[in-house]
Amino acid sequence: MKVAVFFLLLLPLCLAKPFHQKGLFDFMLEDEAGSGTTDTPETYPPLQGPVCPFRCQCHLRVVQCSDLGLDQVPKDLPPDTTLLDLQNNKITEIKDGDFKNLKDLHALILVNNKISKISPGAFAPLKKLERLYLSKNNLKELPENMPKSLQELRAHENEINKLRKAVFNGLSNMIVVELGTNPLKSSGVENGCFQGMKRLSYIRISDTNITTVPKGLPTSLTELHLDGNKINKVDADSLKGLTNLAKLGLSFNNIASLDNGSLANVPHLRELHLDHNELAKVPPGLGEHKYVQVVYLHNNKIAAVGPNDFCPPGYNTKKASYSGVSLFSNPVQYWEIQPSSFRCIYERSVIQLGNYK
Numbered sequence: 092m093k094v095a096v097f098f099l100l101l102l103p104l105c106l107a108k109p110f111h112q113k114g115l116f117d118f119m120l121e122d123e124a125g126s127g128t129t130d131t132p133e134t135y136p137p138l139q140g141p142v143c144p145f146r147c148q149c150h151l152r153v154v155q156c157s158d159l160g161l162d163q164v165p166k167d168l169p170p171d172t173t174l175l176d177l178q179n180n181k182i183t184e185i186k187d188g189d190f191k192n193l194k195d196l197h198a199l200i201l202v203n204n205k206i207s208k209i210s211p212g213a214f215a216p217l218k219k220l221e222r223l224y225l226s227k228n229n230l231k232e233l234p235e236n237m238p239k240s241l242q243e244l245r246a247h248e249n250e251i252n253k254l255r256k257a258v259f260n261g262l263s264n265m266i267v268v269e270l271g272t273n274p275l276k277s278s279g280v281e282n283g284c285f286q287g288m289k290r291l292s293y294i295r296i297s298d299t300n301i302t303t304v305p306k307g308l309p310t311s312l313t314e315l316h317l318d319g320n321k322i323n324k325v326d327a328d329s330l331k332g333l334t335n336l337a338k339l340g341l342s343f344n345n346i347a348s349l350d351n352g353s354l355a356n357v358p359h360l361r362e363l364h365l366d367h368n369e370l371a372k373v374p375p376g377l378g379e380h381k382y383v384q385v386v387y388l389h390n391n392k393i394a395a396v397g398p399n400d401f402c403p404p405g406y407n408t409k410k411a412s413y414s415g416v417s418l419f420s421n422p423v424q425y426w427e428i429q430p431s432s433f434r435c436i437y438e439r440s441v442i443q444l445g446n447y448k
């Protein structure tokens with residue numbers, strides 16, 4: 092109890108004049124142990140109880156410093172912190188040494204600050220960091236030397252215009268990458284930049300200006316979200332090797348066609364979102380596709396639906412896996428579609444046709 096009260100008094104002082112704490116700690120040690128400890132500032136015994144930065148809240152190794160108007164990372168963060176929340180502040184720069192000693196940090200939340208610079212060594216001490224949230228900042232590039240332990244990186248709503256292979260190299264534990272709403276063009280995405288992330292399961296690069304599906308995506312991918320870009324074509328190689336892909340989001344692009352064979356590259360696809368594009372035909376290969384369940388094709392330029400566009404040739408083929416197909420807001424009128432075009436589709440599936448406006 093005595094110690095706790097002491098810290099409450101001590102903390103504001105520490106922040107104001109960090110170097111004065113030595114003397115105060117010595118004083119405490121003398122008081123507690125009753126021994127005249129000599130002046131050896133580097134060998135303090137482990138601190139008892141939490142030391143929490145001024146105005147932050149610390150509980151169960153979680154340090155909560157959001158919405159405080161901070162313009163830099165607080166000093167002297169408790170070394171056993173596992174989650175550090177610094178969102179909604181005004182931090183402009185992450186410096187080497189800002190996270191020193193935070194060996195146990197698992198999650199670092201820096202969302203909604205004004206960060207435009209991250210020093211190359213800033214994340215080096217974070218040997219256990221798994222989640223890094225950098226969204227809503229002013230970053231022009233992702234930092235190099237992100238910890239190898241990283242599993243989830245979120246950096247949407249920045250000013251990132253380049254994705255370099257060197258940045259992702261060796262991040263072999265990464266599972267989720269979110270990079271949407273950045274001023275990216277395809278020329279800024281280095282070929283194969285995601286290739287080294289052998290566990291990567293989820294990529295989202297939505298609402299940017301890329302014109303092609305990034306090349307060299309890892310086979311481990313199960314979800315690829317590329318909605319709201321300027322992609323105008325999906326060629327036969329675009330999805331090559333993505334044998335685990337289950338969800339593909341390509342809504343709100345300028346896609347006029349999918350090459351023959353592109354859907355054959357993703358044999359385990361379950362959801363295909365191609366609404367709000369320029370498609371003139373149902374994508375080739377859908378009829379033969381084994382697992383696709385949900386297909387969004389509304390708001391395109393599809394003028395006709397052929398008998399084998401959705402179903403394999405022949406009549407005795409049941410393809411119970413479709414659960415939803417949307418075709419409304421296309422030039423094709425629903426009365427122009429032969430009911431037999433959907434002969435393979437499970438009765439309780441939803442087929443949204445509707446009218447073209």
Ligand SMILES: *[C@@H]1O[C@H](CO)[C@@H](O)[C@H](O)[C@H]1NC(C)=O
Nearest residue numbers: 271272273274275298299300
């Ligand atoms: C894409 O390019 C347009 C035109 O150059 C620009 O106005 C827009 O802000 C860009 N989008 C992003 C997300 O940077």
Ligand SMILES: *[C@@H]1O[C@H](CO)[C@@H](O)[C@H](O)[C@H]1NC(C)=O
Nearest residue numbers: 327348349350351352375376
């Ligand atoms: C795609 O396949 C269809 C039907 O098999 C064929 O008519 C068409 O010529 C092919 N297109 C290309 C570009 O290979």
